[in-house]
Amino acid sequence: MSPGALSRVVGLFSQRGYNIESLTVAPTEDPSLSRLTVTTIGEDAVIEKITKQLNKLIDVIKLVDLTEGEHIERELMLIKIKAAGAQRAEVKRTSDIFRGQIVDVTLSQYTVQLTGTSDKLDAFIEAIGPTAILEVVRSGVSGIARGERVLSV
């Protein structure tokens, strides 16, 4: 996908006063196409307007509102946490409870990789507490429909 196409999508949100909560984008198996997952918050009427306006963009080939049906949402987070002394075991335990993986280790820090819904990632951040957190990077939400429904073009 050309950078121009991405800027059209993002620009539309700012131009028309809609919010973007998160945006993920990457090429698909067809290199001429990218798949974006956008999360936004609004009343049904606003979501309908956003849907129609996005559909109008020539670069947008197909658009579905995943929240209209059963669907799966996942987000990836990498989080750097202070882990010295007694904290070290506590961070490990909390990470295990959330099914996180420690992917990098120093004498005083752990870097934890965690996937799940955005709520789960929020809950982990809360469990660790602000004083222990050094850095957080989140991917934004990727979504896909449950069952046999397939988004194909």
Add this chain to the structure above:
Amino acid sequence: MELLSGGEMLMRALKEEGVKLIFGYPGGAVLHIYDALYRQDTVEHILVRHEQAAVHAADGFARSTGDVGVALVTSGPGATNAITGIATAYMDSIPLVVISGNVPSHLIGSDAFQETDMIGCSRPIVKHSFLVRSIDEIPTVMKKAFHIARSGRPGPVVVDVPKDMTAPSEKRIFDYPETVQLRSYTPAQKGHAGQVRKALDLLLGAKRPVIYAGGGVILGNASDELTALAKRLGHPVTNTLMGLGSFPGSDDQFIGMLGMHGFYEANQAMHQADVIFAVGARFDDRVTNDPKKFCPNARIIHVDIDPASIQKTVSRIEVPLVGPVKTVLKDMSELLVQLDEKPNLEALENWWKTINGWREKQGLWTGDRFVRGKKIMPQDVISTLYEVTHGEAFVCSDVGQHQMFAAQYYKFNKPRRWINSGGLGTMGFGLPSAMGVQLAHPDHAVAVVTGEGSIQMCIEELSTCTQYNMPLKIINLNNGALGMVKQWQDMQYGGRYAASTYQDSLPDFVKLAEAYGHVGMKVTDPSELKSKMEECFSMKDRLVFMDIDIDPDEHVYPMHIATGSMKDMILSKTERT
């Protein structure tokens, strides 16, 4: 197989698309293209004096013909000067292809001389845009650009061409595609049959119907279909500012323009309607007044080619109908014949009695709704223009009080005769757009209705008119102030005229016109208005600038009371509904 340079390809693509006339201004980044232009004889180029005017002229050409207008501008300031023109066309859904040069590909992003990110600058005001990345893709890009500009809901398309893409030394195979495939872009070809039936049932059952027709009817070339259906139904028709001429203005079923400065009878009828049939109209804020108070008792049908227009501002649309207005209206007429059902004639008769009562009481065409003083009244200028041109002129307007007076007092009987910037409200649009209209219709009278404020925004084009012998008739309603601004300052700011007057700095427009080689006329006496106007229009091969001193204190009425409903109107300086 033919080998062409990118510059030659652009010219050939224009030829393939049937383009005979383009408007532009040369510069470094487009010199290869201009050289290719010089070495062919299909496409004629009009050299304007400012790129904004190039786009407005292409726009006027497009509005008056229905064909795609084309402008060619250079990179940097050429491109940014074109922006106002592109935004004007975008707001009114006018089909344009704007070719802009850019710096050579390897310099993009380096802050090179006359570099600007035209794709970025124009992004929110284009239907689509293309940055040419290889010479080979020029034919496909141009084919797509024209297709996108003219199909569906029309709009401007920018084609940004880096200089190295047009180098004469780089030749490639030119094979112009016959068709275009865009998998993500398939405008509706027909309205849904079930919805057509529903719409018709609603109209047939209506007791107080109004047909609310907008610019989409003109863009969709559906005036005949609209008129046929309206005649068959016997329903009153109102037009938006952009829709004027889509239904004959002098027909009895026409109840005038609606909206902020719309006719009393049109706005009352809308408010009291039980069924509103919106065709190619977009429920603009200048029509609806407060959308929450919009036509409380109406069940609404909305026909539009653009699904995003439906339920955008007014959410109570009972019958949405996405499709080309021409096909939808034709389908409705045919179904109406098949059904052999009659509208509710008795109810309609009562409805017309009510409407005619409003017309008699406050209609702009059933009596003078203004008081004449010693000065020329702007309303009389437009009525005189209508008389002298027998209602047959193309009227290109600027933006302000004069625009509203022209919309109110010139009865447009045909589509594409009323050329104005409705959506963006671009002062400076009138003169350059009229150049495009005049070149498309060389034997027709083309009037520019303007004011001393608007005309000065693109007045440099008087020079272009000299170069190409464009016999425009400029009707300058000179009230010595930015009239619409001043009107609002009178009404809402206690008459404090902040920056709306010029303190005796206005030029002598007669001398100015003469300096450019045109005819200038000054009119101050009401008794001379008609004879001078006749004299003006009798000079068929000259541009005539009529500078008319009008009553400086006149306001445009009627006028919506802000935050009210459609029926709430100020009728004069002293009366309200």
